[in-house]
Amino acid sequence: MFRNFKLVPNVIFGRGCFAQLDEILSHQRGGTDAWTVFVVDDVFRGKPLEQQIPALENDHILWVNVDDEPKTSYVDQLTLDVKALNPALPCAVIGIGGGSAMDLAKSVSLMLTNEGSSTLYQGWDLIKNPAIFHAAVPTLSGTGAEVSRTAVLTGPEKKLGLNSDYTVFDQVVLDPELIQNVPKKQHFYTGMDCYIHCVESLEGTFLNEFSKSYGEKSLELCRQVFLDNHPDSDDKLMMASFFGGMSIAYSQVGACHALSYGLSYVLGTHHGVGCCITFDALDEYYGAGVKEFRTMMDKTGVDIPRGLTQDLSEDQMETMITVALGLDPLWENCLGKDWKTIMTRDKARDLFLKM
Amino acid sequence: MFRNFKLVPNVIFGRGCFAQLDEILSHQRGGTDAWTVFVVDDVFRGKPLEQQIPALENDHILWVNVDDEPKTSYVDQLTLDVKALNPALPCAVIGIGGGSAMDLAKSVSLMLTNEGSSTLYQGWDLIKNPAIFHAAVPTLSGTGAEVSRTAVLTGPEKKLGLNSDYTVFDQVVLDPELIQNVPKKQHFYTGMDCYIHCVESLEGTFLNEFSKSYGEKSLELCRQVFLDNHPDSDDKLMMASFFGGMSIAYSQVGACHALSYGLSYVLGTHHGVGCCITFDALDEYYGAGVKEFRTMMDKTGVDIPRGLTQDLSEDQMETMITVALGLDPLWENCLGKDWKTIMTRDKARDLFLKM
Numbered sequence: 148m149f150r151n152f153k154l155v156p157n158v159i160f161g162r163g164c165f166a167q168l169d170e171i172l173s174h175q176r177g178g179t180d181a182w183t184v185f186v187v188d189d190v191f192r193g194k195p196l197e198q199q200i201p202a203l204e205n206d207h208i209l210w211v212n213v214d215d216e217p218k219t220s221y222v223d224q225l226t227l228d229v230k231a232l233n234p235a236l237p238c239a240v241i242g243i244g245g246g247s248a249m250d251l252a253k254s255v256s257l258m259l260t261n262e263g264s265s266t267l268y269q270g271w272d273l274i275k276n277p278a279i280f281h282a283a284v285p286t287l288s289g290t291g292a293e294v295s296r297t298a299v300l301t302g303p304e305k306k307l308g309l310n311s312d313y314t315v316f317d318q319v320v321l322d323p324e325l326i327q328n329v330p331k332k333q334h335f336y337t338g339m340d341c342y343i344h345c346v347e348s349l350e351g352t353f354l355n356e357f358s359k360s361y362g363e364k365s366l367e368l369c370r371q372v373f374l375d376n377h378p379d380s381d382d383k384l385m386m387a388s389f390f391g392g393m394s395i396a397y398s399q400v401g402a403c404h405a406l407s408y409g410l411s412y413v414l415g416t417h418h419g420v421g422c423c424i425t426f427d428a429l430d431e432y433y434g435a436g437v438k439e440f441r442t443m444m445d446k447t448g449v450d451i452p453r454g455l456t457q458d459l460s461e462d463q464m465e466t467m468i469t470v471a472l473g474l475d476p477l478w479e480n481c482l483g484k485d486w487k488t489i490m491t492r493d494k495a496r497d498l499f500l501k502m
Numbered sequence: 503m504f505r506n507f508k509l510v511p512n513v514i515f516g517r518g519c520f521a522q523l524d525e526i527l528s529h530q531r532g533g534t535d536a537w538t539v540f541v542v543d544d545v546f547r548g549k550p551l552e553q554q555i556p557a558l559e560n561d562h563i564l565w566v567n568v569d570d571e572p573k574t575s576y577v578d579q580l581t582l583d584v585k586a587l588n589p590a591l592p593c594a595v596i597g598i599g600g601g602s603a604m605d606l607a608k609s610v611s612l613m614l615t616n617e618g619s620s621t622l623y624q625g626w627d628l629i630k631n632p633a634i635f636h637a638a639v640p641t642l643s644g645t646g647a648e649v650s651r652t653a654v655l656t657g658p659e660k661k662l663g664l665n666s667d668y669t670v671f672d673q674v675v676l677d678p679e680l681i682q683n684v685p686k687k688q689h690f691y692t693g694m695d696c697y698i699h700c701v702e703s704l705e706g707t708f709l710n711e712f713s714k715s716y717g718e719k720s721l722e723l724c725r726q727v728f729l730d731n732h733p734d735s736d737d738k739l740m741m742a743s744f745f746g747g748m749s750i751a752y753s754q755v756g757a758c759h760a761l762s763y764g765l766s767y768v769l770g771t772h773h774g775v776g777c778c779i780t781f782d783a784l785d786e787y788y789g790a791g792v793k794e795f796r797t798m799m800d801k802t803g804v805d806i807p808r809g810l811t812q813d814l815s816e817d818q819m820e821t822m823i824t825v826a827l828g829l830d831p832l833w834e835n836c837l838g839k840d841w842k843t844i845m846t847r848d849k850a851r852d853l854f855l856k857m
Binding site: 148149150151152153154155156157158159160161163164167171318321323355356357360363364368379382383385386390397 | 503504505506507508509510511512513514515516518519522526673676678710711712715718719723734737738740741745752
């Protein structure tokens with residue numbers, strides 16, 4: 148059985164195309180009561196981007212804070228906030244920001260039409276009803292959240308996404324001008340999320356030519372951005388992220404993402420930097436990729452935090468291992484069907500102790 | 503203004519995935535009266551593929567002949583045939599074959615819900631109503647018809663497609679096993695359609711990073727197929743075609759496609775071989791591409807017909823030139839906004855005389 152892969156059905160790409168969001172939204176706005184929620188990273192509050200958001204009188208800008216990774220409790224609260232604004236459901240939910248803001252927008256658009264807490268839907272294909280029309284406007288590139296079928300959430304018991312075909316955005320607006328002023332560290336960490344998940348996909352056992360074609364081109368674009376410092380870096384990183392997401396969608400990430408989920412769950416480490424910290428400890432599994440990653444790190448002059456696990460309690464370490472080893476498909480992609488005999492709890496502990 | 507590009511929303515890729523069409527169709531089959539039309543190239547009549555078509559009792563296999571390129575009159579007749587089969591519209595139209603069969607399936611799915619002759623809709627965005635759910639199962643790779651927003655038809659006055667977002671398939675089933683027995687010449691001509699439209703796209707003035715990423719990877723895959731004779735050639739050519747189509751969708755073809763339309767209109771030359779014949783005369787515009795094309799031709803041992811235009815009447819030549827020069831966007835992509843001062847009727851005549 149092969150996956151019948153759900154693609155984002157509409158994509159607009161171009162410098163300045165954010166200005167066309169208004170026209171795109173006009174096709175969703177039916178009657179005069181129709182309204183839209185813009186789920187926007189609060190770093191843009193009071194910044195020039197705020198003025199560019201095409202909000203009409205009935206619309207609402209929902210500022211979201213992503214200092215912490217998105218939590219199920221936060222999604223549940225945001226959903227209640229949106230319901231309290233208007234007795235009618237919005238006609239559209241637009242996520243503007245990086246992976247976390249996009250995942251919050253996906254989650255809210257799903258939870259407006261699916262009853263109960265978002266914790267009920269952490270897993271694969273548990274969502275019952277289609278979401279509200281939802282679109283993404285990335286202001287950071289690398290996560291692939293703009294094309295993925297998941298919205299990654301940390302719940303009381305696990306870090307696990309709302310994985311479903313309904314999660315996929317209905318529209319993506321790819322405007323390279325929006326990522327031109329990203330701070331250097333964040334630019335690197337998020338770009339490396341893309342680089343790393345392409346390596347994981349290409350080295351994985353699930354690979355087919357569909358994922359391979361996307362993954363290889365994404366890696367090549369990452370190299371142009373982080374090794375060659377190409378003048379069209381913003382355009383290229385935006386496409387690398389899109390292709391990287393497409394590659395994963397038909398394949399799977401691997402050991403690095405699995406371990407980084409443990410790190411994030413226990414220490415709250417952000418996804419991008421968490422992937423970098425983890426990847427740097429994985430020479431044994433992704434030798435050539437880790438070497439090239441270190442060259443990119445040198446070139447951009449960004450360093451990663453170290454010594455994160457030295458003060459962990461035994462309980463924390465056990466939790467970290469349990470969360471990481473709970474992601475079966477990722478391990479199977481990396482190590483094959485017999486992964487449990489290779490990635491034992493002791494082996495995972497050794498890897499965490501290097502971080 | 504950038505185009506808000508409509509993608510095929512569901513794609514399944516894998517060796518043997520054609521067997522999953524039945525399950526995919528089950529989601530479209532509503533009541534017990536629901537029925538499906540399979541629009542199938544008649545070269546498969548009595549062949550093993552016929553037995554694999556998941557047709558149920560109410561369904562109908564509409565064998566289509568593509569010895570000639572699809573005509574508007576043929577589409578109109580096929581549409582009437584489908585309407586005569588059942589007073590209710592089908593729930594799905596499935597195209598199985600190469601570019602021509604896929605374009606016929608697209609056209610029928612559109613004409614079942616749009617009144618009058620298909621000649622009324624030759625052009626850009628003239629289609630008024632959404633099509634019947636339509637899916638493609640390519641048995642030939644290269645044209646990009648599986649992802650394009652056009653269904654190319656020859657009408658009484660012009661060769662011009664039904665270009666619209668509604669034309670795009672709702673589902674594509676990419677099974678590399680289905681293209682493994684394509685005759686050598688056809689394999690080459692159709693593959694070169696992909697190679698050539700990537701060159702046209704990458705050398706064109708409309709190019710952006712979206713189209714570039716897809717076009718470059720498609721070219722690379724074509725090289726692996728036609729220069730390196732890669733063992734996974736079927737998988738690679740299928741992805742090359744998909745990527746090539748994606749590249750064009752956000753860009754445009756160029757001089758070769760424009761001239762080849764004139765050739766097809768007057769002489770009925772099939773699209774793939776017509777592109778090869780034309781491209782071989784375009785050193786002046788696509789120097790490196792034409793050189794590599796000739797190497798691929800040598801490697802595969804396929805030759806192209808020559809001397810096609812030597813016996814043309816003056817009227818025929820004039821028509822050929824008029825049809826070719828009528829494709830403004832293709833010429834603008836190739837030569838820029840002032841293309842009319844460069845590609846005069848005399849210049850076009852000189853090029854046709856080389857073929």
